[in-house]
Amino acid sequence: MKKSLKYLLLVPGIVMLVVFLVMPLLSTIMPTVFDQGFSLKAYIDFFKDPYYVQIFMRTLRVSLIAAIVCIILGVPTSYFISRCHPKWRGLLMAISIFPMLTNSVIRAFAWINILGKNGVINTILMNLHIIDEPITMLYTEFSVLIGTIYLFLPLMIITLVGVMENIDNDMMEAAESLGANRLTAFFKVVLPLSLPGIIVGSVLVFTGALSAYTTPSLLGGTKNMVMATLINQKSTVLGDWTGASVIALIMIITTIVVMKVLNYIAAKLDKRGESNA
Amino acid sequence: MRKNKALLIFSIFVFAFLFVPLLIIVVTAFGEAPTITFPIKGFTFKWFANVFKSKAFVDSLILSGKLALYATLVALLVGIPAAYAISRFSMKGKGLLKSFFLSPTIVPGVVVGYSIFQFAILKLHMPVFQGLLLGHFLVVLPYIIRVVGSSLEQFDFSIEEAAWSLGCNKVQAFFKVVLPNITSGISAAFMLAFINSFNNIPVSMFLKGPGISTLPTTLMNYIEYNYDPTVSAVSVLLMLATIVIMFIVEKTLGIAAFTK
Amino acid sequence: MGYIRLKDIRVSYDNKNNILEGLNLDIQKGELVSLLGPSGCGKTTTLRVIAGFIEPNDGQFLLEDEDLTHVPVHKRNFGLVFQSYALFPHLTVFDNVAFGLKLKKLDKNVIQEKVDAMIKACDLEGLGQRFPKELSGGQRQRVALARALVIEPKILLLDEPLSNLDAKLRINMRIEIKRIQKKLGITTIFVTHDQEECFSISDKVAVMNKGVIEQYDTPEEIYAHPKTEFVARFIGFENFIPLKKKENHVYVGENGALFHVDNDVDCQSCQATIRPDDILVITSVDNKENILKGTVEVRTFLGKSYQYEVATELGRVVVNSSNEHIYESGQDIVLLLPANKIILV
Structure with missing residues (x-):
């Protein structure tokens, strides 16, 4: 095989990525660290400002809680799907996939209908005379969280089903024959074996939530900003390009750190022999 | 298989959580009141008519469709050769190269949109549509690399060698033997890329100009200022389209194509 | 219990x-x-x-x-x-x-x-x-x-x-x-x-x-x-020959040949089964009973013996025979089914 060919095939992609991803990123980020010599002042300023720190922490908090809730809701449901008769499994998978293919604007809009002042929950509670005044649920951190969970739960379920389907039923039966009831067998066998899937799912949910824009923008309002909405506000509303670029780099680094940390934990926990590395 | 009641009930609860919100949208699309109410009063199709009367919605629908199609085609054109090279040849830094091609997934969409806006549009004075196309290309390229790549991983390259031995040159062998065997991977990649481009907001957010706004962006702006069932009607139409796509995919590639 | x-x-x-x-x-x-x-x-x-x-x-x-x-x-x-x-x-x-x-x-x-x-x-x-x-x-x-x-x-x-x-x-x-x-x-x-x-x-x-x-x-x-x-087939009996009972311990094939059977069972028409190893290939016909005449169709080498597929008047029969005599395909041979080796099922 001529050497030139394989590089020829790769060149268009590499050029496109360098010119339209790497260069734009560098050209936006460079000014934030080079201000008459190397300086991290812009970043230090960001983390000194309580307003920004609050937004940064909110972003992390929402992403973390969303990931945990997705695990709690997703693990049993995925286990249920993976043990279903294949006929039903296909249908349940389709049901899980459908929201994922639906536009995130629509999915956020669904919760505006439910949580809003005149939304479904308030209407029901008022009609039942449980409350007299509508409760404020929309435009709170709670609504952002619900919307984020709603956005990413299908992703978690689909990832987990993929892993759980491959756990041989013999494994469960072996555990049962050794004296484990179904719950014990689930915790001692299925859960540890699903760990790689749980980690992959968590990475997807966590990093997805970190950069989600639509949901916090529609359900959080201006009071509950996250990093993704902040970058938009900084640049298009305030015209603070350097400030926006600072946030951009912080988002990228946070994403990478989260990925690395979770993958490190996965490698630590998933010890089934060196050959599995 | 013996059933576990608690697990069944839990799963039903989760599926209800996933579906009831969407069902509520469907119901509200038919209400007569000028703002969204639930439960609805009366029954009407007028909000659907409203959608098609609105130039903003129709134009942005066409734009989104065009954009998703072009972005996907460009990504296929660039991505298939790259995926082929990565899985076919042994070379140093193969893993690194693959991560490089998947790197747009690490960069938050908002950041991709923002940096293209700054670099390509403000600095290079590129037209907005081209900038939008680039952004969407970056978003969908990883899907192509991953899905086509995984179907190439399963391809037995001795088949390609057999074609060479029978007198095909490299290019012929690729088109006559390799490509026909990865069509289902390419179709799956196409579909995933198209849907993700069509639904994308973060990248498009920054890249709008006079007369250039994608459907999700238009929808989002509309929601910020209006609360009438037109949005519900648009949602119902999009969900119907999704169901049609899912049905076609299920019949051709199998539902698993969505999980790649 | x-x-x-x-x-x-x-x-x-x-x-x-x-x-x-x-x-x-x-x-x-x-x-x-x-x-x-x-x-x-x-x-x-x-x-x-x-x-x-x-x-x-x-x-x-x-x-x-x-x-x-x-x-x-x-x-x-x-x-x-x-x-x-x-x-x-x-x-x-x-x-x-x-x-x-x-x-x-x-x-x-x-x-x-x-x-x-x-x-x-x-x-x-x-x-x-x-x-x-x-x-x-x-x-x-x-x-x-x-x-x-x-x-x-x-x-x-x-x-x-x-x-x-x-x-x-x-x-x-x-x-x-x-x-x-x-x-x-x-x-x-x-x-x-x-x-x-x-x-x-x-x-x-x-x-x-x-x-x-x-x-x-x-x-x-x-x-x-x-x-x-079923059991016989599963454990290696390959030859099944339909027989009718004539009297106790004596059965008759469709071609009229008589077979003595040591292990008699209570049935009117049944199948005689015998392992390929238990059938003998003989040259002289001095006995008229438990005999099957046939033609060798295929010979395969098994190592310690040869296996012959023989077309007989009562159907195809598989025989394993030692290496001492080798029979060619097309050759007519006579098979002896010993009375103590026949099982009725």
């Missing part, structure tokens, strides 16, 4: 087709019983009924006269070895073996002691901290066995445990299983489709077909006297 009793077990998934049709089986304490049959005969289903994974639609499963039909798997305390071994990939060999003991909440030191002893007994010393992925097929098999035995089960159930091993290892492992089984005196049920494996290891064999037991006997008895055509 057996130690284990299956009474009229019926299993059906759709209530139309029965996987098991009123199956009965008695097993004595300390016996090693094999369930032998082709795939789909219900042998694994039977094992799963005993293990408790399947609740039969009808019938009872008794252990020492105690009805266990509806007792859940995890309360039965039976040792199970799976065809796939089903070792827990996330646990070391030690933790795999200790799994059942930990669930019994035994004292740590006791667990350590028992697991160590079992690891030693199963020839796994030094492998305790390895993961299943790092073991050879034979070692995995022994871990599976150790894991099942360490809980001191009332019975041991083996589902085709040797089918994933290569031929040589299989023979060693079956001797090993037999040795451990006899040493512990544990009642064992062994599912297999391999006739040789099953005969070599079992005290008794239940040959199964289509959800029923066709014959339940010692391996020797089944080998010598299969009771049905």
Whole structure:
């Protein structure tokens, strides 16, 4: 095989990525660290400002809680799907996939209908005379969280089903024959074996939530900003390009750190022999 | 298989959580009141008519469709050769190269949109549509690399060698033997890329100009200022389209194509 | 009265087709019983009924006269070895073996002691901290066995445990299983489709077909006297010749030839069956009975003998004959079916 060919095939992609991803990123980020010599002042300023720190922490908090809730809701449901008769499994998978293919604007809009002042929950509670005044649920951190969970739960379920389907039923039966009831067998066998899937799912949910824009923008309002909405506000509303670029780099680094940390934990926990590395 | 009641009930609860919100949208699309109410009063199709009367919605629908199609085609054109090279040849830094091609997934969409806006549009004075196309290309390229790549991983390259031995040159062998065997991977990649481009907001957010706004962006702006069932009607139409796509995919590639 | 009793077990998934049709089986304490049959005969289903994974639609499963039909798997305390071994990939060999003991909440030191002893007994010393992925097929098999035995089960159930091993290892492992089984005196049920494996290891064999037991006997008895055509075919009888009864011990073929049969049965028309090894090729016809004339069609070399496919007046017959005389295809030969070797089914 001529050497030139394989590089020829790769060149268009590499050029496109360098010119339209790497260069734009560098050209936006460079000014934030080079201000008459190397300086991290812009970043230090960001983390000194309580307003920004609050937004940064909110972003992390929402992403973390969303990931945990997705695990709690997703693990049993995925286990249920993976043990279903294949006929039903296909249908349940389709049901899980459908929201994922639906536009995130629509999915956020669904919760505006439910949580809003005149939304479904308030209407029901008022009609039942449980409350007299509508409760404020929309435009709170709670609504952002619900919307984020709603956005990413299908992703978690689909990832987990993929892993759980491959756990041989013999494994469960072996555990049962050794004296484990179904719950014990689930915790001692299925859960540890699903760990790689749980980690992959968590990475997807966590990093997805970190950069989600639509949901916090529609359900959080201006009071509950996250990093993704902040970058938009900084640049298009305030015209603070350097400030926006600072946030951009912080988002990228946070994403990478989260990925690395979770993958490190996965490698630590998933010890089934060196050959599995 | 013996059933576990608690697990069944839990799963039903989760599926209800996933579906009831969407069902509520469907119901509200038919209400007569000028703002969204639930439960609805009366029954009407007028909000659907409203959608098609609105130039903003129709134009942005066409734009989104065009954009998703072009972005996907460009990504296929660039991505298939790259995926082929990565899985076919042994070379140093193969893993690194693959991560490089998947790197747009690490960069938050908002950041991709923002940096293209700054670099390509403000600095290079590129037209907005081209900038939008680039952004969407970056978003969908990883899907192509991953899905086509995984179907190439399963391809037995001795088949390609057999074609060479029978007198095909490299290019012929690729088109006559390799490509026909990865069509289902390419179709799956196409579909995933198209849907993700069509639904994308973060990248498009920054890249709008006079007369250039994608459907999700238009929808989002509309929601910020209006609360009438037109949005519900648009949602119902999009969900119907999704169901049609899912049905076609299920019949051709199998539902698993969505999980790649 | 057996130690284990299956009474009229019926299993059906759709209530139309029965996987098991009123199956009965008695097993004595300390016996090693094999369930032998082709795939789909219900042998694994039977094992799963005993293990408790399947609740039969009808019938009872008794252990020492105690009805266990509806007792859940995890309360039965039976040792199970799976065809796939089903070792827990996330646990070391030690933790795999200790799994059942930990669930019994035994004292740590006791667990350590028992697991160590079992690891030693199963020839796994030094492998305790390895993961299943790092073991050879034979070692995995022994871990599976150790894991099942360490809980001191009332019975041991083996589902085709040797089918994933290569031929040589299989023979060693079956001797090993037999040795451990006899040493512990544990009642064992062994599912297999391999006739040789099953005969070599079992005290008794239940040959199964289509959800029923066709014959339940010692391996020797089944080998010598299969009771049905299915059993005969399954254990290597290849020749089946339809005969009609003339008088006791004398049968007649469709061409009028007479056959003397030592082992007479009570039937008017039946099939005579005989192993290819037991048929003699003779040159001079001084006897008029138990004779079949035919023409050699195909000759194949088996090593210690030749196998001939012979077209006879009563159908095609397969004969194994020593290397002393070689017959060519097309040659006419005479076959003698000894009266003491013919089995009627």
